[in-house]
Amino acid sequence: MDLKLETAPAAEAPRKSLFGRMAERLGWRLTAVNRRRLERFKAHKLGYRSFQIFSALFLITLFAEFVANDRPLIASYKGEILLPVLVDYPEEKFGGFLAFTDYRTPDIQNEINANGWMVWPLIRYSYDTINKDYPGRVGTNDICLGYPAPPPWSSKLKLCEAPADQVARYQALGNMNWLGLDNQGRDVLARVIYGFRVSVLFGLLLTIVSSAIGVLAGAVQGYFGGRVDLFFQRILEIWNSIPELFVLLIISSMFIPGFWTLLGILLLFSWTSLVGVVRAEFLRGRNLEYVRAARALGLTDWQIMFKHLLPNAMVATLTFLPFKLSGGIAALTALDFLGLGMPPGSASLGELLLQGKKHLEAPWLGISGFVAVSIILSLAIFIGEAVRDALDPRKTFRQSQS
Amino acid sequence: MSSAPIAGPLVDVKNLSVEFGEGASASRVVKGVSFSIAKGETVALVGESGSGKTVSALSILKLLPASASHPTGEIWFEGQDILRADERAMRGIRGDKISIIFQEPMTTLNPLHTIETQVGEIIKLHKGLSDDATRPLVIELLTKVGIRDPEKRLDSYPHQLSGGQRQRVIIATALANEPDLLIADEPTTALDVTIQAQILELLAKLQKEMGMAMLLITHDLGIVRRMADRVYVMREGKSSRRDPLRGCSLIRSTLTRST
Numbered sequence: 139m140d141l142k143l144e145t146a147p148a149a150e151a152p153r154k155s156l157f158g159r160m161a162e163r164l165g166w167r168l169t170a171v172n173r174r175r176l177e178r179f180k181a182h183k184l185g186y187r188s189f190q191i192f193s194a195l196f197l198i199t200l201f202a203e204f205v206a207n208d209r210p211l212i213a214s215y216k217g218e219i220l221l222p223v224l225v226d227y228p229e230e231k232f233g234g235f236l237a238f239t240d241y242r243t244p245d246i247q248n249e250i251n252a253n254g255w256m257v258w259p260l261i262r263y264s265y266d267t268i269n270k271d272y273p274g275r276v277g278t279n280d281i282c283l284g285y286p287a288p289p290p291w292s293s294k295l296k297l298c299e300a301p302a303d304q305v306a307r308y309q310a311l312g313n314m315n316w317l318g319l320d321n322q323g324r325d326v327l328a329r330v331i332y333g334f335r336v337s338v339l340f341g342l343l344l345t346i347v348s349s350a351i352g353v354l355a356g357a358v359q360g361y362f363g364g365r366v367d368l369f370f371q372r373i374l375e376i377w378n379s380i381p382e383l384f385v386l387l388i389i390s391s392m393f394i395p396g397f398w399t400l401l402g403i404l405l406l407f408s409w410t411s412l413v414g415v416v417r418a419e420f421l422r423g424r425n426l427e428y429v430r431a432a433r434a435l436g437l438t439d440w441q442i443m444f445k446h447l448l449p450n451a452m453v454a455t456l457t458f459l460p461f462k463l464s465g466g467i468a469a470l471t472a473l474d475f476l477g478l479g480m481p482p483g484s485a486s487l488g489e490l491l492l493q494g495k496k497h498l499e500a501p502w503l504g505i506s507g508f509v510a511v512s513i514i515l516s517l518a519i520f521i522g523e524a525v526r527d528a529l530d531p532r533k534t535f536r537q538s539q540s
Numbered sequence: 541m542s543s544a545p546i547a548g549p550l551v552d553v554k555n556l557s558v559e560f561g562e563g564a565s566a567s568r569v570v571k572g573v574s575f576s577i578a579k580g581e582t583v584a585l586v587g588e589s590g591s592g593k594t595v596s597a598l599s600i601l602k603l604l605p606a607s608a609s610h611p612t613g614e615i616w617f618e619g620q621d622i623l624r625a626d627e628r629a630m631r632g633i634r635g636d637k638i639s640i641i642f643q644e645p646m647t648t649l650n651p652l653h654t655i656e657t658q659v660g661e662i663i664k665l666h667k668g669l670s671d672d673a674t675r676p677l678v679i680e681l682l683t684k685v686g687i688r689d690p691e692k693r694l695d696s697y698p699h700q701l702s703g704g705q706r707q708r709v710i711i712a713t714a715l716a717n718e719p720d721l722l723i724a725d726e727p728t729t730a731l732d733v734t735i736q737a738q739i740l741e742l743l744a745k746l747q748k749e750m751g752m753a754m755l756l757i758t759h760d761l762g763i764v765r766r767m768a769d770r771v772y773v774m775r776e777g778k779s780s781r782r783d784p785l786r787g788c789s790l791i792r793s794t795l796t797r798s799t
Binding site: 426427430445 | 644650
């Protein structure tokens with residue numbers, strides 16, 4: 139019989155990721171259960187890949203100013219190194235008279251190039267930069283069509299008559315509008331990048347704040363129980379039966395919507411979703427022996443709630459977070475699409491979709507918006523599935539037995 | 541009675557009654573119980589299930605659920621009536637001056653925290669020490685309650701310990717701040733016989749070392765005879781005092797007669 143006792147599989151040193159090393163440095167230690175959960179999250183191929191892609195995209199778009207901008211990253215002018223991305227230089231510096239320099243104008247470009255050099259970002263447009271060089275394309279009946287402009291690589295239509303230097307600038311590789319221009323002459327790719335950032339930040343903020351409120355409300359209800367619970371449950375029932383969409387429409391038509399007002403409006407209704415889960419966990423947990431013991435040892439209610447009960451409720455809460463993220467992003471996009479979202483001019487995926495609906499003759503608008511939104515939402519959902527599977531207690535024990 | 545006796549007993553429970561519920565549906569489970577515990581002595585509270593032992597003991601720490609009330613009675617501790625003390629004053633007493641050990645060692649420890657966190661929590665709470673300052677104290681306590689290799693046990697979770705070890709950790713937690721009174725609510729019921737003897741021995745030894753009083757709640761008369769200085773028998777919510785050695789036979793006869 140070949141009975142070989144495998145000695146402690148834990149002895150094989152796990153490869154430590156950068157995150158693992160950082161956590162160790164900070165003195166965090168993952169408990170055995172959490173380590174197994176992390177392992178299982180990583181083992182979920184689709185979810186983990188989605189998480190990586192999502193993180194990468196988020197990181198890139200966080201620095202959107204360095205990826206897509208209408209000013210050079212770095213420039214040298216008359217022996218001086220300038221950082222136009224970070225610093226606003228008045229045009230006087232380059233012999234003009236405006237308060238701010240428009241680096242896209244040919245005069246400034248020629249001036250800088252004659253006296254030094256400059257390095258542009260990958261995309262030479264910000265979300266609100268209008269590409270004035272687009273000469274228009276000749277449509278049917280020989281009419282010159284203006285904005286929205288198709289991506290140069292996809293259109294077979296001829297460019298309209300224009301000065302040679304303008305056409306040359308439009309056709310320069312660095313100035314390429316990879317996804318075309320929208321109905322106001324702004325670069326679609328730049329708007330997608332900035333819009334992604336706004337959407338994800340909005341979704342993350344909404345998720346964090348609404349979970350914090352929801353967890354707190356659920357914790358108070360579940361822990362104190364009795365009349366407090368009864369009272370807040372009735373309030374919640376009333377609150378939840380308010381038709382959310384109509385209230386959102388009314389409020390956003392009363393206030394001038396901005397990032398923070400929208401966040402506030404959506405928070406009004408999104409915090410309730412976690413209350414039930416957390417309340418149930420606390421109701422169950424408050425009668426546990428160790429909670430009574432903690433009380434007998436002189437801990438305050440809040441200390442018991444946060445040290446002894448919240449960790450139990452965290453698993454259920456964490457499972458919800460990625461789905462709440464995708465919900466928040468979808469809600470912002472929907473409001474933008476209805477024209478009740480972010481103020482005009484700001485980068486937003488919903489507004490791009492709205493343009494796509496208005497300009498069916500310009501499919502690059504709708505398609506870009508659709509692809510961007512569906513990628514974000516799918517990634518969030520895939521991450522959510524992986525988190526859910528990783529935290530599934532049944533799987534934790536099934537694996538530990540084998 | 542207007543003021544507490546200064547040189548009198550450590551805890552003096554007078555005519556205590558406990559009622560659950562309100563109005564007509566209220567049920568009175570403790571009816572006028574009186575007992576006292578002097579400094580350093582072991583008092584046993586015995587009685588059948590449902591006789592109100594645990595409820596009386598929990599009243600001393602005011603740990604009964606909100607539905608409970610005390611229609612009559614006083615509990616004097618350090619010159620104040622505990623039944624009239626507010627929650628803040630109670631938190632100062634719980635775990636610092638009066639500690640309690642529950643009967644279930646399997647569930648009294650939080651499965652999510654390490655031993656060090658749970659024992660240290662109480663020291664930090666009442667003495668306001670930092671993590672680094674509490675660690676040696678925790679190790680000392682664990683050694684005191686007879687846990688081998690306490691340094692290695694600091695990072696263990698409750699599920700990695702046996703029942704007896706867990707009860708020892710719970711005792712360590714209860715004794716962390718050297719309380720004046722330890723309430724042991726059936727501390728050995730959930731343990732097997734050999735471990736029971738060890739735990740009782742440990743409690744007796746620690747009691748002598750620290751000079752604290754102990755209120756032992758049990759229905760095991762053997763334990764009572766070995767450990768208690770005085771016995772109170774509870775039946776149907778009332779108490780009567782017995783001398784332990786002669787008392788036990790007496791109790792046995794009354795209890796057997798009644799059932």
